[in-house]
Amino acid sequence: MFNVLLVEDEKLEMETLRDYVDWKRLGASRVYTARNGRAALECLEAHDPDIMITDIQMPVMDGIELAKRAREEGYQCKIVFLTGYDYYDYMKSAFQVQAVDYILKPFGVDEVEGLIERICEQIGREKMAEDSIRFASGQLLVRACEGNEQKLDELSRAYFSHTAQEKAFGMLGVYGNVDEKLAVDLLKFSEVQHAFCAEQMIFVILQGYISVQDAAGRIIQAVRDNGCVAYLEGRLSLEELKNGSDILKSQRDRMFYEKPGNVNCVSSQEEDNRKRVDKDSWSEKRKELRREILSGKEESTKDALLSCLRELKGLNSAESQREAYALYLNLHNRLELEDMQLLEFMEKREEKPERKILNIGYFTGICEALWQYVKELCTYYKKQQEDSNYYVVAWVRNYVDKNYMNACRVEDMAEKINLSPNYLRSLFKIGTGQTILEYITDVRMQQACELLRDKRLKVKDVSSRAGYENVSYFSQIFTKRFGVTPNEYRKKV
Secondary structure, eight states: OEEEEEEOSOHHHHHIIIIISOHHHHTEEEEEEESSHHHHHHHHHHHOOSEEEEESSOSSSOHHHHHHHHHHTTOOOEEEEEESOOOHHHHHHHHHTTOOEEEESSOOHHHHHHHHHHHHHHHHHHHHHHHHHHHHHHHHHHHHHHTOOSOHHHHHHHHHSSOTTTOEEEEEEEEESOOHHHHHHHTTSTTEEEEEEETTEEEEEEETTSOHHHHHHHHHHHHGGGEEEEEESSOEEGGGHHHHHHHHHHTHHHHHTSOTTOEEEEOSOOOOOOOOOOHHHHHHHHHHHHHHHHHTOHHHHHHHHHHHHHHHTTSOHHHHHHHHHHHHHHHIIIIITTOHHHHHHHHTOSSOHHHHHHHOOSHHHHHHHHHHHHHHHHHHHHHHHHOTTHHHHHHHHHHHHHHTTSOOOHHHHHHHHTSOHHHHHHHHHHHHSSOHHHHHHHHHHHHHHHHHTOTTSOHHHHHHHTTOSOHHHHHHHHHHHHSSOHHHHHHHO
């Protein structure tokens, strides 16, 4: 697909180009028009078309001047001139502004369409060549960053028309939640020469004429809340990219603790002065966190968690992430696995914290994931503190939700929870205001309503799946509850 700009001041010829050429068949997605060179320049700036067909003789600004201005401002569109004069001077001027062809007036629609087809084939070949060169030069830059390329001068001349010392680049690193997709997205930035994932970060190599600081500011907008950026001052030659990549890699642990969205300037590698975990202190702080969670007090629990997290800040990123995950496992094993009701309560969560902790590439994100997990644990124990029947009610509801299609006897529940049947009935009634049988009926009727939406199921199948072996009894209960029979309800939905 391509966009085309038609520039013609003659009404008839403009209408012929715009309305009679089969642009859709040719593959044009948009056709723009302008009546003079000045309006055409505005359209170039707004839409950057792939092809421009322009008359030479026009008021305000002629076609030759328009083409010169377009080239001076960096537009690479294919230019075709329309002219009623087959003069040498016109042709010379046309080729000086790199026009691809010209059409003599009066022209035929077939002539225009044939020329556009040839131009599109040329654009396609050039695009393939550009993609091939971009890929090859990108691989050269990767190898240069890794220090694995010996023929830098030879390849630099081939791809960049400069020696390895002469060709200059800017360089920055993106840290945090990075992946190949983000690296590909960054390639869409005009200032980016190449971007690739390695060492749990993205290396971005910039065009040498770009302000690295300005580019870092624009790129952080693409990263948004998922990470931060560090950039190197100055320009680097192809031979210096290896040292630049080493410097950016050395910043990973420091950037791990940066607030997402931050942009930092670095100039040299930092010494390894990372701290180590104090195992005794770490163990005590985890115990204190468990005690606070059991109390159900959210504020003091959050303070205890922050105290734990302060022990991790300053470790290298891999160790900090590993210890954060170990903290999660400690809570999971010591609290969840020792309380089946808590385990079932926590399993209802839509997102598991362990996935976030292992996948988030920056410290504040890990802290937030741990806090969300700890807060839910705290909520469970807080409810137990506030309502002594909470545990029993939650257990019965969970049991019924999973077993409503079976007999679901109170005696069986009571045996599993080590209470007498009557005491279990009493606690549930106090906690919910309804009997266990009423709750079972509510759940079964809700399921029956959902099942009746499936017209392929017979009523007896719905009855069985809702926990009623006797279809007549099921119909009686359903009719009493909703005022219509199961079949009548089905017709309404």
